[in-house]
Amino acid sequence: MIGDGMGTAQLYAGITALRDNTNIARCPVAGFVKTFSADEYITDSAAGATAYSTGYKTNNGYLGVTPDGAPKETIIEMAEAKGLSTGLVATASITHATPAAFYAHLSDRDNYEDIARNILNSGIDVFIGGGWNHFTKRSDGKNFADSLVKRNYVLARNIDDIEKATSHKLAGFLSDEQMPRYSQGRGDMLPVSTAKAIELLSGNKKGFFLMVEGSQIDWGGHANDLNYVIEEVVDFDKAIGKALDFAMKDGETLVIITADHETGGMAITGGDMKQGKVEARFTYGDHSAVMVPLFAFGPGAEKFSGLQDNTDIFWKCVELQKLGAK
Numbered sequence: 001m002i003g004d005g006m007g008t009a010q011l012y013a014g015i016t017a018l019r020d021n022t023n024i025a026r027c028p029v030a031g032f033v034k035t036f037s038a039d040e041y042i043t044d045s046a047a048g049a050t051a052y053s054t055g056y057k058t059n060n061g062y063l064g065v066t067p068d069g070a071p072k073e074t075i076i077e078m079a080e081a082k083g084l085s086t087g088l089v090a091t092a093s094i095t096h097a098t099p100a101a102f103y104a105h106l107s108d109r110d111n112y113e114d115i116a117r118n119i120l121n122s123g124i125d126v127f128i129g130g131g132w133n134h135f136t137k138r139s140d141g142k143n144f145a146d147s148l149v150k151r152n153y154v155l156a157r158n159i160d161d162i163e164k165a166t167s168h169k170l171a172g173f174l175s176d177e178q179m180p181r182y183s184q185g186r187g188d189m190l191p192v193s194t195a196k197a198i199e200l201l202s203g204n205k206k207g208f209f210l211m212v213e214g215s216q217i218d219w220g221g222h223a224n225d226l227n228y229v230i231e232e233v234v235d236f237d238k239a240i241g242k243a244l245d246f247a248m249k250d251g252e253t254l255v256i257i258t259a260d261h262e263t264g265g266m267a268i269t270g271g272d273m274k275q276g277k278v279e280a281r282f283t284y285g286d287h288s289a290v291m292v293p294l295f296a297f298g299p300g301a302e303k304f305s306g307l308q309d310n311t312d313i314f315w316k317c318v319e320l321q322k323l324g325a326k
């Protein structure tokens with residue numbers, strides 16, 4: 001689970017707003033993650049997510065490829081090859097950098113139309129986010145919604161259809177481009193979609209891999225908007241609760257919660273835990289270099305304590321799930 005732009009200040013603002021009553025606190029293991037990319041001390045979300053999805057650092061803006069453009073197998077592709085079920089849930093478009101790094105291989109995170117093409121044959125069982133237009137209003141005139149139906153996906157265009165879904169191939173497009181922020185119409189889309197994805201994917205006896213992104217913590221940081229950051233962290237914590245509820249019952253599921261980078265150079269300058277009040281200042285409107293927090297629950301969680309590189313997360317997952325072995 002990736003809180004885009006969720007540094008310790010963003011997370012602590014959410015913890016305070018929730019009056020110290022969070023789901024993330026149920027994780028017994030914590031660590032820190034270094035986020036620098038191949039070409040920059042300060043990463044962007046494309047390189048950050050590629051480190052998690054492939055185990056290789058790449059240049060900012062690149063998805064699923066090394067700095068020389070060579071495609072690297074993603075953890076979703078490895079899981080698919082082993083017969084696991086796979087899914088992606090995001091509060092951005094499903095073609096946005098973070099989810100895209102898990103299935104696309106190209107050096108331009110802004111090329112949404114080519115990114116959309118990459119998902120068609122990815123084998124991903126369940127994906128839910130925005131980005132309908134990148135599949136249906138394309139400059140090449142193609143209709144990839146039809147292509148998905150031909151590949152046995154059920155399409156969902158609203159949260160009610162997500163909640164009712166029983167198909168094990170589900171493509172949820174809940175907005176034409178990006179999703180609105182929590183308080184401007186998105187509501188509980190993230191926790192509801194997370195719970196549904198887990199329900200659909202967990203039927204596979206071989207197991208499943210799911211990436212859930214709280215995409216807009218980052219956008220609140222870019223906007224230097226404390227309330228935006230807080231509502232997105234609180235929403236992300238609800239989704240964390242859905243994952244932990246399942247993992248606690250299941251006993252065989254590892255949940256990892258981290259971030260790709262910090263956004264806004266945010267500092268908490270005051271607050272009140274009992275009243276859930278936070279004051280904060282932002283240093284500027286872009287990502288910062290600071291290491292980000294990681295929390296883990298479940299079998300193998302202890303491997304994720306201490307200080308680690310973003311690429312280490314991938315290799316630890318591959319080892320734990322024996323994804324590299326044929």
Ligand code: MG
Pocket residue numbers: 004045092096097098099213215218
């Ligand atoms: Mg993102």
Ligand code: ZN
Pocket residue numbers: 005045218219222263287
């Ligand atoms: Zn950003």
